[in-house]
Amino acid sequence: MPTRKYSGRLELTWTNKRLCLLANRNEGYEWVPPHDYRVSEVRLLRDAALVGRTRAVDSRSSDNLLIRGDALNALVSLSELPEFASEYVGRVRLAYIDPPFNTGQAFEDYDDNLEHSVWLTMIRDRLLQIRRLLSEDGSVWLHLDDVQMHRARCVLDEVFGASNFVANVIWQKTYTRENRTDISISHDNVIVYAVNKTLWKKARNLLPPSEAQRSRYSNPDDDPRGDWASLPVHAKAEKGRRKEQFFTITLPSGRQVDPPPGNCWRFTRTRYDEMVDDGRIWFGDEGDSQPRLKKFWNEVQPGLVPTSIWPYDEVGTTGTAKGEILALFPSVTPFSTPKPEALIERILHIASNPGDVVLDCFLGSGTTATVAHKMGRRWIGVEWLEDTVRDFAMPRLRQVVEGNDPGGVTDLTGWRGGGGFRVLDVAPSMFEESDGVVYLSDWAVNGALAEATAAQLGFAYLPEHPFAARKGRSRLAVVDGHVSVAVADLLTGALGARETLVICATSVDPAVREHVHAAAPGSFVRKIPASILAEYRVNHRERLRRELARSEEPEEVSA
Numbered sequence: 001m002p003t004r005k006y007s008g009r010l011e012l013t014w015t016n017k018r019l020c021l022l023a024n025r026n027e028g029y030e031w032v033p034p035h036d037y038r039v040s041e042v043r044l045l046r047d048a049a050l051v052g053r054t055r056a057v058d059s060r061s062s063d064n065l066l067i068r069g070d071a072l073n074a075l076v077s078l079s080e081l082p083e084f085a086s087e088y089v090g091r092v093r094l095a096y097i098d099p100p101f102n103t104g105q106a107f108e109d110y111d112d113n114l115e116h117s118v119w120l121t122m123i124r125d126r127l128l129q130i131r132r133l134l135s136e137d138g139s140v141w142l143h144l145d146d147v148q149m150h151r152a153r154c155v156l157d158e159v160f161g162a163s164n165f166v167a168n169v170i171w172q173k174t175y176t177r178e179n180r181t182d183i184s185i186s187h188d189n190v191i192v193y194a195v196n197k198t199l200w201k202k203a204r205n206l207l208p209p210s211e212a213q214r215s216r217y218s219n220p221d222d223d224p225r226g227d228w229a230s231l232p233v234h235a236k237a238e239k240g241r242r243k244e245q246f247f248t249i250t251l252p253s254g255r256q257v258d259p260p261p262g263n264c265w266r267f268t269r270t271r272y273d274e275m276v277d278d279g280r281i282w283f284g285d286e287g288d289s290q291p292r293l294k295k296f297w298n299e300v301q302p303g304l305v306p307t308s309i310w311p312y313d314e315v316g317t318t319g320t321a322k323g324e325i326l327a328l329f330p331s332v333t334p335f336s337t338p339k340p341e342a343l344i345e346r347i348l349h350i351a352s353n354p355g356d357v358v359l360d361c362f363l364g365s366g367t368t369a370t371v372a373h374k375m376g377r378r379w380i381g382v383e384w385l386e387d388t389v390r391d392f393a394m395p396r397l398r399q400v401v402e403g404n405d406p407g408g409v410t411d412l413t414g415w416r417g418g419g420g421f422r423v424l425d426v427a428p429s430m431f432e433e434s435d436g437v438v439y440l441s442d443w444a445v446n447g448a449l450a451e452a453t454a455a456q457l458g459f460a461y462l463p464e465h466p467f468a469a470r471k472g473r474s475r476l477a478v479v480d481g482h483v484s485v486a487v488a489d490l491l492t493g494a495l496g497a498r499e500t501l502v503i504c505a506t507s508v509d510p511a512v513r514e515h516v517h518a519a520a521p522g523s524f525v526r527k528i529p530a531s532i533l534a535e536y537r538v539n540h541r542e543r544l545r546r547e548l549a550r551s552e553e554p555e556e557v558s559a
């Protein structure tokens with residue numbers, strides 16, 4: 001029969017899906033086309049504070065990082081600034097994110113559809129950046145209530161691939177009942193996607209058995225192999241069972257038993273006899289009960305495969321989380337949506353190991369960073385609201401470092417204090433716009449201009465007079481002023497063997513371009529900000545073209 005081909009792809013669409021959203025200063029969002037210069041700009045990360053033990057400034061990227069600013073800006077900086085990119089691109093093991101549903105959007109033509117579209121664009125763009133940072137055996141855990149759940153699954157399918165969906169974990173967030181509503185919601189979802197599901201399964205950790213599970217094992221017959229629990233010896237008589245699994249068993253009491261209706265034995269007669277000889281079948285104290293298989297504690301695999309329902313008595317409730325915050329800050333109104341440390345501990349236990357990097361770019365009160373610190377993981381936390389960092393995340397993490405946080409998972413992890421972290425600020429834009437013309441911002445002068453320019457061009461900022469930065473054998477010189485032929489000579493004269501030069505200047509003598517090219521082949525001159533802005537537009541157009549081409553590519557399905 002000839003194969004029929006179908007084309008098209010399964011995807012969720014929404015208003016303005018092809019646009020980007022800029023986080024603006026009032027903690028709201030603004031729609032812009034993808035080629036808008038502000039979408040491409042790479043923001044600097046400026047040192048703001050140090051807490052506890054941290055590294056020297058030239059290796060600051062490997063400190064634990066608490067970043068103040070919008071998640072997208074911070075994530076782009078982590079993957080584009082060379083000092084951070086070498087540390088984090090493809091090297092973050094786990095991202096747990098708990099974004100708000102209410103995006104704080106205030107469009108004049110506000111409607112529910114737009115609100116969902118803002119949320120979807122906001123989360124898609126951040127997930128795309130998270131994907132760049134994650135390692136091949138990494139995973140993302142997206143915490144949501146039911147509002148965006150089904151839409152978020154579609155976005156995650158687009159970003160990570162439907163085949164990398166791992167599970168939707170149901171967290172029983174409360175055990176109380178809301179009697180005024182139709183159905184009282186008592187759970188949240190944590191959707192798990194892997195970068196590569198096969199690799200992730202091999203690398204993920206099992207859960208330690210709980211006290212309750214251990215207590216199911218005992219040794220009523222003094223078996224020298226130790227404690228055991230018993231399992232039924234029968235199984236459903238499904239397709240594939242062998243006829244040797246249907247037989248009559250004579251119990252030690254002499255009574256004869258068959259498998260229950262619709263069932264067979266789990267073993268063939270021969271295997272069953274071997275199990276009896278090995279003392280692995282239990283017939284009850286009187287030797288007259290249905291046979292059961294003894295499963296010894298010391299033969300149980302070193303842990304339990306996690307299940308997808310996490311009850312409150314194992315990982316806490318929203319009330320537990322509020323209590324943890326109140327214990328640390330008794331005199332302030334608690335942060336409104338913290339998550340319990342035990343919930344985050346379980347996620348980190350399954351999906352990371354000590355020393356791995358854990359990311360949360362919607363940090364809130366700092367739970368993920370707190371638990372990561374106590375569990376010996378390295379961490380990056382990003383939070384947009386300065387007040388939240390000042391009042392919760394930073395003082396909470398300070399107490400963790402100082403060993404003054406006895407709550408949450410402190411006992412479980414044996415945490416006593418230590419380590420430290422670095423607070424970084426996402427720098428403001430290096431550009432300003434007036435009447436449609438883009439200028440350099442007031443702060444972008446001299447050294448700051450050099451650093452910001454290096455960031456846009458992917459050069460590592462390494463001031464070594466007269467150069468500002470380096471990328472392989474290429475040097476960058478940034479001149480906040482006019483470049484004459486004499487200045488250009490000075491710069492090309494300072495180059496080492498086989499080095500090339502990029503000169504960026506706010507004003508350029510027209511003769512300089514040819515001159516530099518001749519003096520140091522492969523070198524060139526750019527006027528700022530115009531040439532950077534032009535490059536953003538071209539790169540973005542090219543990227544957009546590629547992305548659109550990919551998403552419009554027909555999927556061929558054979559039937």
Ligand SMILES: C[S@@+](CC[C@H](N)C(=O)[O-])C[C@H]1O[C@@H](n2cnc3c(N)ncnc32)[C@H](O)[C@@H]1O
Pocket residue numbers: 023069070071072098099100335337338339340361362363364365366367368382383384385388
């Ligand atoms: C639901 S809370 C996270 C709570 C956190 N899991 C905890 O245990 O405290 C969401 C946080 O994301 C922050 N946020 C919202 N939009 C953001 C953005 N674009 N970038 C960074 N943080 C953002 C909010 O200010 C809020 O603190």
